[in-house]
Amino acid sequence: MHFVEQGRAGAAAAGLTERQGAVLERALGLLVEGGERALTTAGVARAANCSKESLYKWFGDRDGLISAMITYQAGKVRTVEVSAGALTAETLRKHLFAFACDLIDVLLGDVSLALNRLAIGQASREGAGLGRLLQERGRRQIGKRAAALLEAGRKAKLLAFDSADEAYGTLYGLIVSDMHLRMLLGEDAGALKKEFSPRAEKAVDAFLTLYGAKG
Amino acid sequence: MHFVEQGRAGAAAAGLTERQGAVLERALGLLVEGGERALTTAGVARAANCSKESLYKWFGDRDGLISAMITYQAGKVRTVEVSAGALTAETLRKHLFAFACDLIDVLLGDVSLALNRLAIGQASREGAGLGRLLQERGRRQIGKRAAALLEAGRKAKLLAFDSADEAYGTLYGLIVSDMHLRMLLGEDAGALKKEFSPRAEKAVDAFLTLYGAKG
């Protein structure tokens, strides 16, 4: 597993009290459990044993609370550096496979799905504020890892591509296809996650067929 | 253009009055313009010059109205049969490219995005009812066209694959990547749609590299 949950580290990183982190944790739980409708200020206050007054003092308003939730959650996902050592065709394939599995784990996680649903629902009425925040915070980390991996592959003459972004887009599409959207629409996660391993292998194979350096 | 808008045909198909179709049209307009928040019963009634009483008589309740909107909108998208004539490598590529463009046109259309946002927002709190409906109605049509195209390609010995579903999943991922999600999150559609043509060509190239019959 290459993504590490760091407990309350997200709180400290964002300049939040331990208590505030705990409140955000409960709020995320509420959101996961009951969707946006369950994320009421009164509900969060009750679930976290704090007062609405404190919520408004700490986070400003409901949108501030949501933004804090996104930032807090994003702070919990960290990637480990890809070992910059010698990269063989075999280790590259392994790294790509691990990346695929971790990507799916993150995208299809309860909290990620709930936050994406929330941001998408908000996207229509109020600019792309939350959407951009989610995209930035969430994708930056994982995209950086992918970019590093691809770049390492190119340096080792195992991959050939002009644009790393384009290659990453292709890799992403091969791995995810429409799974993310289907999950967002409410499809049962269990079924798809179980049978994903072979799918991930096929995606990696396809990616290597497309971008593997001709030997 | 292979997807045809059929005006009010969707209404008749679903057993709806002309008037009811017009109401759904206004409701869709409201949804596109202002998101879920704008889709209030009073708002729809005002915009469509009808009474709330009629809305409830026709559609039961708000969810019924939304379901009717989805069904109505899905009824407007029709695919044309792929000409079953002789399929050459060149025409296959052309058909795939046209499919890619049409797929993007549909997925990134105003109404489609708005309905997907609505269904995703609803997905958390209330089963997957709307999500499944949207998936069934919207995807069935376009998936059927893709399946027919792929099958024709295999019959002409231009494509080689074991599972048509899997091949379609790959094609979908190559074409769409994460564009759909980014749009749902509120990214500006104009920019991505403009520069899509070369992307679509690359996706088709990649697909043919993966699934083109050897030789």
Next chain:
DNA sequence: TGCGTACCGTACCGTACGGTTCGGCATCTT
């Protein structure tokens, strides 16, 4: 002419939510 039907516009009701205010309690500071 009278009656039924379908519809509109508006008013209404209950509820729920975001946000504010206030009294009270515990802890800390001086």
Next chain:
DNA sequence: AAGATGCCGAACCGTACGGTACGGTACGCA
């Protein structure tokens, strides 16, 4: 001891929404 601070719990306010009820109107039909 006395004030200040931070917080909780609850009450409160304005608003907005889903859903219902009612009066009024146009039209078809006997």
